[in-house]
Amino acid sequence: DAGVIQSPRHEVTEMGQEVTLRCKPISGHNSLFWYRQTMMRGLELLIYFNNNVPIDDSGMPEDRFSAKMPNASFSTLKIQPSEPRDSAVYFCASSKSGTFYNEQFFGPGTRLTVL
């Protein structure tokens, strides 16, 4: 099993540019989570999907952030326009919900730097 796959691994962009982060969850997992991690705020949940449906996006900081999950094997997190304060590591995680065991498996993360 390849685990959760994220791309790109690093992105450096200029303020105002659109950024798209991609995630492929573990096959068979039906819940997908997007997190943002910074030194100041730690790990923050942005949005999560269950069976491709967004369940809770209350963690999405602003309208500049949007996430989609068009099918069970792919999700995107888009920031448009990006700002320097969006610089962080963005993690995608997946789990198999509906069972007692709710361990989330994390992808390697995308380190975003907005100049």
Added chain:
Amino acid sequence: EDKVVQSPLSLVVHEGDTVTLNCSYEVTNFRSLLWYKQEKKAPTFLFMLTSSGIEKKSGRLSSILDKKELFSILNITATQTGDSAVYLCAVDPGSGNTPLVFGKGTRLSVIA
């Protein structure tokens, strides 16, 4: 609001020392508590605890849960430089489709 608080925020110890990391929580419902280790990359799973008083152990790491007092501890004995990482505590508030609630983590640095 569900909350997980970890302490200390950071810790520096010498190799061979024993450390105890703390995690307290307030959640409306509780199903399990999980510990993760995060080195340079993504968090990796260490333990899941569901019952009070039953110690989970893996090598030099062990953890225990107290559901009455709403806390858990993670112990690391005979620390090594490879134990240096951020240790994250998360609580599963139950119901099957709810996300984990994470604490801010404890940054452990083990120096030779």
